[in-house]
Amino acid sequence: MKKAIYALILPLVVVGGLVFANREIKNENSKKPTPRPPSAAEMKAELRKWEATPAGIMFKKWQTSPDGKKVLAGAAKIGKPVNAFTNMEAVITSLSLPPGSRLGFGVMVRIDGVDYILSFGPKQPDEFQQLHSLKVNDKIIIRSHNVSYAPKYSYPIVSGDYIERDSKIIYERPPNKGGC
Structure with a gap:
């Protein structure tokens, strides 16, 4: 009888010890500090580091070039809307993007x-079906959450979030x- 009780208690003690040890290990992992977002000073320091790289130098030159100034002025012009x-009123000027662009599906428009x-992003089947009905000189209403620019493109890039026609x-x- 004593052997049977010891045979039952011994595995119970071993399993209990393993569960308790595993709990302590999990508690140790949770005590690690969570990464905090970088402060404004740290972000400025990282920006200065990047501006010293060849890509940063090239971007700064582009910003001061006539093409860069034109693109930045265009992006600033629609910043408030x-x-x-x-709503921003636009006229479609071309149904294709500039050669070599990697923006997915998009069209060229003129605003003011x-x-x-x-740009509408990577092409998904049937997602842009209604947009294929657009024609040059169509007047549309655009709403967007984002305007961006890149040295590769001679135009500001507006993301198409909402398009309305007639x-x-x-x-x-x-x-x-x-x-x-």
Whole structure:
């Protein structure tokens, strides 16, 4: 009888010891500090480091060039409507993007006399079906959350989040999956 009790208690003690030891190991891992976001000073220091690299030097030269100034001025011109996500009237000037662009599906548009690349991102089947009905000189309403630029392109890049033609929505970007 004593041997049977010892045979039952011994595995119980061993399993209990392993569970308790595993709990302590998990507690040790959770005590690691979580990484904090970089401060403004750290971000400025990283920016200065990047500006010293060949890519940073090339970007600074592009910013001060006539092409760079034109692109930056165009991006600044629509900054307020983009930040407020308000309507911008545009006219389609071309149904194709500049040669060599890697922006996915997009068209060229003119907003307030300035040419922009209206980019919709990588092409997904059937996602841009209604956009294929657009023609040159069509007047559309654009709403966007983002305007960007790159030295590779001679035009500011507007992301197409909402497109309307003749008071009908022809494209609305689906919300991001997984939250914000």
